Amino acid sequence: MKRTATNLFFLALPLLLGVIVVAILIVLVVPPNTTLGDVLQAFWNGAFRNLRRFSGVLVFWIPLTLVGIGLVITFRAGLWNIGVEGQMTLGGLFAAGLAFMLGEGSPLVIIPLCIFGAMLGGALWASVAAFLKVRFGVSEIFSGVALNAIANQITLQLIAGPWKPGDSDKAQYSRPVPDAARLLGVSQDFNVSVVGLVVTIVAVVLVLLVLARTRWGLNLKAVGKNPRSALLLGVPTTITAFSALMVCGALAGIAGSQRILFTYGDVRGQFAGGIGFLGLLVVLLISARGVWVPLIAFLFAIMLNGGTQLQFLNLDSSLTGVLQGALVLAVLLANGLRDRLRKPKQAKG
Amino acid sequence: MNIELRQIHKRFGSVHANNDISVTFAAGRIVGILGENGAGKSTLMKILSGYQPADSGEILIGGQRVDYSGPQAAIAHGIGMLQQDPLDVGAFSVLENFTYGQPGGLTFNRRDAEWRLNQLCQRFGFDLPANTPVEMLSIAQRQQLEIVRLLALGVRVLILDEPTTGISADQKQQLFNVLRALAQEMQAIILLVSHKLEDVIALCDEVIVLRAGQLVGAQQMPATTSELVSLMFGGQLPPQARIQSHLGDVVLRLENAHLSDRRLAMRDVNFQVRAGEVVGLAGLDGSGQRPFMRACAGLDKLLSGRVMVKDEAMTGRPYRDFLAHKVVFGAAGRLEEGLIAGLTLTDHIALATTPGWAVDWAEAERYTNARIEQYHVRGRATDNIEQLSGGNQQRVLMALLPEDPVALVLEQPTRGLDVESARWIWQQLLARRDKGSAIIFSSAELEELVTYSDRILVFYAGQIYEVPDVTRTSVDELGHLIGGAFMQAT
Structure with missing residues (x-):
């Protein structure tokens, strides 16, 4: 009994510390006549005041969860897939490109095609990083940063060129995606795409099952912990690393398509909106334990949506970003602290 | 300055690794710490050197009770440990590794450090070029580096864990001379953890023996091997009988293979092994056994030539395919590779x-x-x-x-194991051989090579020499061959 209690304590310690740090931060920055309670109230209002606000949370939750669960795969394989933002972007672009190409038609055909195209685009972009990694030993971190920048450039070129709305040369957005490819909300108030919701939930369940129950999931873990030993144990290490990046890219691609086909309805600069990077934070926060992705992504979505309410307290909404960063840092610190406190299990010799 | 351990206890879960150990080490003595695997030797040494704390008990240095919280503090008290695998940082130079642990702030005086390194090297006859990256050094050199590093930190109690694994007979002699000099001239205490009884007999002034976590005996040297064995195991081990097994068809073949690793190239290597055959590879570290074995298992690609498993060409195929054909590689470093x-x-x-x-x-x-x-x-x-x-x-x-491998390619399968564990491993291997597996293994233990091999290949600087009649060869002869004696003969 005592052991379970200690384990629980050690499990909760990082989160507890994270919350305390965030609370202190808030108290430090709020104006004199507002309280911690006011800020929490603002977050709550931003997320749950009514159905419309709540659907805002979900709209954000969908791509963040997709990216997060994809990143769990690459983290498992010991890869830091910084390029996930670019993979989202390429996914979105492929979806948009297909939508423009196919024009009007039955959504039942066009939407699945677009989502499939998005997976392909994300996976292709990830495979560039994967190829550089396994063939030339280029760190996926560096190639990822470069590929993110290139993905942005491609977006801007497409908006300024083939996809520009009219004759204008200085467009901020592309022309709108054809209606047949648009994902629609359930209702005016509950403006959330059912397709997006279902795809996300299915993806989470599938990834969790695959990680826990398949040889591939076990291979990922082996490669992530020790590729040299994994090779000797019969794991195809190159294919495993390659496929981990591709699958993550495909999931990020779907996330990107949500931004185009649902959120914006057109292509615009930086449409991935940093969700890929946020996904990295989510996965860092939970040390790549997949089951927690939906919950933590939900918390992040609440914080982001609630952040929009902070202006009424004379606070800048970018405070949200600061809080999220502080939370992750605090939790990582506490993780390290926990590992030092907990007596290390040592081999006897 | 004496070191005294009093009533040391250490538990790992249900295992009582050190059970009420009290012992005194006197200045200027070289003490062997004996015991089978898991007897608690390493645990005791790690406690003494600060790598892990004891559950209870005390350590007294020169009669003064000391408490320290880690290796750094132990070194400050003059106690340093040489790990079995030297704890150096490969990409950095000898000089940089030498300065680790030295007091001082952000700046460091390169010339001064180099001067001290050279002083120590001269004194002991070590050859450690200051600017060479450590990964280019041999195991013996890395060991020497660690010794001078600890000495420069003022260490007067030197603990060595299996220091003679992977070094040549000459290098071993040199090491032992240095240790004797340290004990005599500086009144240093040398603690030697080793499975190799001949080393203990050659070097130590006294031994202590641990069994199942308890101190079961102490003995002034000289003593014979059989006395030490009976102290360690509470009985004597019968000599191992040599049983020839039935040889089958050729199962693995290298044809005109051209191999290379970073240090040496080997051309026109031809080799074959038959089912039920045990081939031992002798030679100092880095003489070519590693690329040879890795080529046999398909872990490294051949520059030219062919690898055949049974009658199938396997050249250029990945290790996974070799594994599918039941050709299995076992690496020396367990947690690094395996x-x-x-x-x-x-x-x-x-x-x-x-x-x-x-x-x-x-x-x-x-x-x-x-x-x-x-x-x-x-x-x-x-x-x-x-x-x-x-x-x-x-x-x-x-x-x-697998239960029925076609060929096992094993790097030092008994490295760091005591006599009994090593025998157990060989029982397992020979059982597979009897069922028709071919075994290719390398070893730093000449005794092991002579005992178990049907054929022995000696490696020296990338040259391979096959010992003509294994049943007639001896540990002595093999020792000479390893040093390159066959190069002069041919």
């Missing part, structure tokens, strides 16, 4: 045995428990592999081998 820290025993078994895409965890766990029983592994299916002792890790590696 096992995966952070994965449980069940994970390992599942990795090695799952044929399809789905993992049946219930089945894997049943299978793991069966293997734990069969191979007498002290550990549970849910334990992470790094929680097991070295000997038990080796047993798990054995359990991961």
Whole structure:
């Protein structure tokens, strides 16, 4: 009994510390006549005041969860897939490109095609990083940063060129995606795409099952912990690393398509909106334990949506970003602290 | 300055690794610490050198009780440990590694450090070029570097864990001379943890013996091997009989192979091994055994030539294909190459045995428990592999081998194991040989090579020489060959 209690304590310690740090931060920055309670109230209002606000949370939750669960795969394989933002972007672009190409038609055909195209685009972009990694030993971190920048450039070129709305040369957005490819909300108030919701939930369940129950999931873990030993144990290490990046890219691609086909309805600069990077934070926060992705992504979505309410307290909404960063840092610190406190299990010799 | 340990206790879970150990080490003495694997030798030495704390008990230096919180503090008290695998940083230079642990702030005086390094090297006759990256050094040199580093930090008690593994007879002599000099001139205490009784007999003034965590004996030297063995195991081991097994067809072949690694190139290597045959590879570290073995298992690509498994051309195929043909490679470093820290025993078994895409965890766990029983592994299916002792890790590696391999290619399969564990490993290997597996193994133990090999290949600077009649060869002759004697003869 005592052991379970200690384990629980050690499990909760990082989160507890994270919350305390965030609370202190808030108290430090709020104006004199507002309280911690006011800020929490603002977050709550931003997320749950009514159905419309709540659907805002979900709209954000969908791509963040997709990216997060994809990143769990690459983290498992010991890869830091910084390029996930670019993979989202390429996914979105492929979806948009297909939508423009196919024009009007039955959504039942066009939407699945677009989502499939998005997976392909994300996976292709990830495979560039994967190829550089396994063939030339280029760190996926560096190639990822470069590929993110290139993905942005491609977006801007497409908006300024083939996809520009009219004759204008200085467009901020592309022309709108054809209606047949648009994902629609359930209702005016509950403006959330059912397709997006279902795809996300299915993806989470599938990834969790695959990680826990398949040889591939076990291979990922082996490669992530020790590729040299994994090779000797019969794991195809190159294919495993390659496929981990591709699958993550495909999931990020779907996330990107949500931004185009649902959120914006057109292509615009930086449409991935940093969700890929946020996904990295989510996965860092939970040390790549997949089951927690939906919950933590939900918390992040609440914080982001609630952040929009902070202006009424004379606070800048970018405070949200600061809080999220502080939370992750605090939790990582506490993780390290926990590992030092907990007596290390040592081999006897 | 004497060192006294009083009533040291240390538990790992249910294992009482050190049970009420009290012992005094006198200045100027060289003491052998003996015991089989898991007897608690390493644990005791780690406690003394600050790598882990004791559960209870005290350490007295010169009659003063000391408490220290880590290796750094132990070194400040003059106690330093030379690990079995030197703890240096490969990419950095000799000089940089030498300065680790030195007091001082952000700046460091390169010239001064180099001068001190050279002083120490001259005194002991070491050849350690200051600017060479450590990864270019031999094991013996890395050991020497660690010794001078610890001495420069003012260490007066030097603990050595299996220091003669992987170094030549000459290098061993040199090391022993240095240790004797340290004991005599500086009144240093030398503690030698070793399985090699001939080393202990050659070097030590006295020995202490641990068994199952307890101090069971102490003996002034000289003593004979059989006296020491009976102290360690409470009985004598019968000599191993040599049984020739029936040889079958050729199962693995290198044809005109051109191999290379960073240091040497080997051309026109021709080799074949038959089912049921044991081929021992002798030679100092880095003489070419490693590229040879890696080529046999398809881990390194040949620059030219062919590898054949039975009658199938395997040249250029990945290791996984070799594994599918039941050609299995076992590396020397267990946790570096072979096992995966952070994965449980069940994970390992599942990795090695799952044929399809789905993992049946219930089945894997049943299978793991069966293997734990069969191979007498002290550990549970849910334990992470790094929680097991070295000997038990080796047993798990054995359990991961297929029952009927075509060929086993094993780097130093008994490295760091005591006599009994090593025998157990060989029982397992020979059982597979009797069922028709070919075994290719390298070893730093000449005795082991002579005892178990049907054929012995001696490697020297990339040259391979086959010992003509293994049944007539001796440890002495092999020792000469390893030093390159066959090069002059031919």
